[in-house]
Structures are given as structure tokens and as C-alpha cells.
Amino acid sequence: MNWESKASTLANRVTDPDSRWLAPVARVPRHELIPKWWELDGSEQWVLRDGPSDPEAWAEAAYADRSLVTRVGTLHADHAESGDHPEGVPTSSATLPSLIVRMLRHGRLGAGLPILDLGTGAGGLTAYACHRLGDAHVTSVDVDPYLVSAAGERLASMGYHPKMVAADATEHVPGSYDRIVSTVALAPGPGLRPILDALATGGRIATTLARTSLIVTGWKHASGDVVGVIERDMAGFMLTRSGDNYPAPLVELFALAQEAEGESRTTGRYPVLDVANAWEIRSMLEVMAPGVEVGYATSGRERTTVLVHPDGSWARASAEWINPPEVHQSGPRKLWEVLERIRNRLNAEGALPLLGAQVRITPDGACHLSRGQWNASMGVQ
Structure with a gap:
């Protein structure tokens, strides 16, 4: 495989000509980190892709600016x-290179500074950091021992020997x-400590x-508080997990919400x-x-x-196309009303107060947000 020209093309696409990350992207053989991956077919079924058996498709996938799912469920x-069709949600992936570069830039890395790559995955961020900073300064952590082991072996074959920790x-x-630099999404609260x-x-x-x-x-300040901002940039990452898989979603509550008559029934505004794809509203x-x-x-x-x-709350809103929806809600909080308050604010002010907000994360893991007269807290015990 003539991967060098493909990696160079990718680097030119996802970095600037004067970027310090151009050389790492151009010189890391990303395909070696992703010999196999999962894709959804037309029937929304997970199908295995084997790189070595189809080098052309392998090169196309590995050097495209997209994430490749490497683990579904367990x-x-x-x-x-071939023929396996796992069920569930993705639990690990090779993050798209442009997003890795963006997160590395947000991290403001510097020569000689010890860096932690939180969420090894396929090892892409670790590889880029090793290439630019030297592997002696890089540690990569993942909850999955196999991911850590496999990525470590593949990185070693490229000449990188960071510290790999499960x-x-x-x-x-x-x-x-x-x-x-974390490429898994962190939940405010005790797990952040x-x-x-x-x-x-x-x-x-x-x-x-x-x-x-x-x-x-x-x-991080001497007080132990981490003080910063919500960047005017957005990204989506998988949640951290403690076990071999994510906890089961609220299946029974979802099933109830799909069919039940709500305690209240109204017409939505x-x-x-x-919601999941309306990132700022979500x-x-x-x-x-x-x-x-x-x-x-x-x-x-x-x-x-x-x-x-x-907490047992649920809401369901249904309508034909953009007509006002019929809304059913039950439980201690009216979730659709919460959503409509958010949309009211967006319409009234033209933006939500999130991007650019000030952030203070206290040592207990609580995350406090503020912008102007608006403030909110997450993870408060």
C-alpha cells in the first residue's frame, strides 16, 4: 500500500501548511492501527470490514477524515x-484525524511536558503525540486492557514506545x-476526581x-480548581465506561414512553x-x-x-413533518417543557449561553458554568 501519499493528502486536508501537527498526520501509518473495523450496512446492521483482505478499501477508510468503529458492545x-453482527452501541473507535488535531491544539502541548492521552482507542492521538513530542513524554490510558495492549504493539511496530496503562x-x-487530552466524554461528579x-x-x-x-x-490552580472556558468549538465522544460495556439504556422507560398515555397531554409549540443531532440544544x-x-x-x-x-420522567412528542406535535409527559419533571424553554431562549436571544461560557471545576468534580447573568452546575453532590 502506498500509504505515504494518502497520509500526506490527509494531513494537508486536516491541518494548515504551517501546523506542527502536519508532519505527525503525514507520517503516521494510520491503517496499521485499524486492521479491522465495523460499518453499518443499509439495514442498520453492523458488518465487519477486514483491511488486509481489501487493501484498496482499507486505504480509503484509514486515510479518510472519518471515525472508524472498532468495537461494538463487547x-x-x-x-x-465474517458473518458476525454484534448488537449494541459502539464502545471504541479510531477518532477522525481532524478532531484529534483539534483536541491536541486545545491541549496546548509543549516540548518536555508530560501528556496523558485519556481514551487510547486505536492509538491515533498517542501516535501523533509521540511523533511530535517524543514517546518518553506520552502516557496513554484506556479502561480496556485489550485496546491498550493492541495499540501498544502497533505503536511499537512504528517505533513509538509510550507508556501504556490499562x-x-x-x-x-x-x-x-x-x-x-481526553477523547472520551467525562461526567461531572465523583468520577472526575x-x-x-x-x-x-x-x-x-x-x-x-x-x-x-x-x-x-x-x-489547574493551586486551590485545586480547574478554571477555563467552554470553547467555541464542538465535538462528540463516547462516554467513559467502567465495565466491559456501557450500562443498559433505560429500555423499559423508553418502551413505556413510546406507547403510554402521559399524565399530561398538550400541544407543543x-x-x-x-435532539441528538441538534448539538447545542442537546x-x-x-x-x-x-x-x-x-x-x-x-x-x-x-x-x-x-x-x-x-428519575422516571419521560416525554413523547409526535407530529407530521413540522406541524405542532402532540406531547405526552409523565414523571417528576416535564422534560418536553425543559426542551421548549431551551428553544424559547434560542429563538429569543439567537444563541444559547454555552459556547464561550466560563467554567470552574472544583476538586470534587462538580462543574460550574457561567456567562453573564446565567449560571448552572453539573455533578454537584
Whole structure:
């Protein structure tokens, strides 16, 4: 495979001509990190792709600026056979190179500064960091021992020998780092404490917040607080996990919300929205109702959105195309009303107060946001 020309083309596409990340992207053989991966076929079924058996497709996939899913549920593509069709959601991937570069830029890395790559995945970020900074300064952590082992072996074959660690970062992060760049989404609260403890005073973290697309960057002060901003940039990453798979979604509550008559039945003000793909609105919904899960389906011109929450609240809104929806809601909080308040604010002010907001993360993992007279907190115990 003539990967060098393809990697160079990719580097020119995802970095600037004077970028310090151009050479790493151009010189890392990304295809070697992703010999197998999963793709959804036309029937929304996961299908295995084997790179060595189809070098042309392998090169096209590996040097395109896109993420490749490497693990679905508990089945890694490396361990799968043709004909396997795992069920569930992606649990690991090779992040698209342009997003890796953006996160590395947000991390403001520097020569000689110890960096933690939180969320090894296929090892792409680790490879780029090793190429530019030297592998002696790079540590990569993932909860999945196989991912750590496989990425470590593939990186070693390229001549990179960073420190590779299998650990649940929500429980313990070994070492101390001047820079932490996370390509998994971190949930405010107690699970954030070990990561904050691993960040040296004066150090900088770049991450996203769980169930949002908000990129948070900040510097650690002597008080232990991390103070920074929500960047005017957005990204979507998988949640951190502690076990071999993510906890089961609120299946029973989703099923109830799909069919049941709500305690209240009203007509919504706005058209049905695919909330998961309205990134800023979805992020604000998580800030206002942390832990909410969303679903969306279409049938012809009929569109339905379902919101559910661990406290037992649920909402369902259905309508034909952009007509006012019929809304059913039950539980201690009216989730559709929360969503409509967000959309009211967006319409009234032209923007939500998230991007550019100030952030203070306290040592207990609580995340406090503020912008002008608006403020909110997440992960407060």
C-alpha cells in the first residue's frame, strides 16, 4: 500500500501548511492501527470490514477524515469473524484525524511536558503525540486492557514506545501530567476526581462533558480548581465506561414512553426535533436535566422524539413533518417543557449561553458554568 501519499493528502486536508501537527498526520501509518473495523450496512446492521483482505478499501477508510468503529458492545473487530453482527452501541473507535488535531491544539502541548492521552482507542492521538513530542513524554490510558495492549504493539511496530496503562480513570489515574487530552466524554461528579488529581498544578486539560458536545479547557490552580472556558468549538465522544460495556439504556422507560398515555397531554409549540443531532440544544438539555437520554424515529412524514430520565420522567412528542406535535409527559419533571424553554431562549436571544461560557471545576468534580447573568452546575453532590 502506498500509504505515504494518502497520509500526506490527509494531513494537508486536516491541518494548515504551517501546523506542527502536519508532519505527525503525514507520517503516521494510520491503517496499521485499524486492521479491522465495523460499518453499518443499509439495514442498520453492523458488518465487519477486514483491511488486509481489501487493501484498496482499507486505504480509503484509514486515510479518510472519518471515525472508524472498532468495537461494538463487547466485540472488538479484531476478534470478530465474517458473518458476525454484534448488537449494541459502539464502545471504541479510531477518532477522525481532524478532531484529534483539534483536541491536541486545545491541549496546548509543549516540548518536555508530560501528556496523558485519556481514551487510547486505536492509538491515533498517542501516535501523533509521540511523533511530535517524543514517546518518553506520552502516557496513554484506556479502561480496556485489550485496546491498550493492541495499540501498544502497533505503536511499537512504528517505533513509538509510550507508556501504556490499562486503568479505569474514574477510579484511579496513575502519574501526574502537565497536559491531559481526553477523547472520551467525562461526567461531572465523583468520577472526575481521579482525573483532576492526576493533573499537575499549572497543568491544562482538554475534554468534552458527558452527553454534550461541549469542549472544556482549563488550567489547574493551586486551590485545586480547574478554571477555563467552554470553547467555541464542538465535538462528540463516547462516554467513559467502567465495565466491559456501557450500562443498559433505560429500555423499559423508553418502551413505556413510546406507547403510554402521559399524565399530561398538550400541544407543543415547536416542531419535533432530532435532539441528538441538534448539538447545542442537546448539550443545554444535559446541563438542565443531567442524565436525560433521547430517541428519535420517523415513519413516512411522521416524526417522534422521546426523552427519558433516570428519575422516571419521560416525554413523547409526535407530529407530521413540522406541524405542532402532540406531547405526552409523565414523571417528576416535564422534560418536553425543559426542551421548549431551551428553544424559547434560542429563538429569543439567537444563541444559547454555552459556547464561550466560563467554567470552574472544583476538586470534587462538580462543574460550574457561567456567562453573564446565567449560571448552572453539573455533578454537584
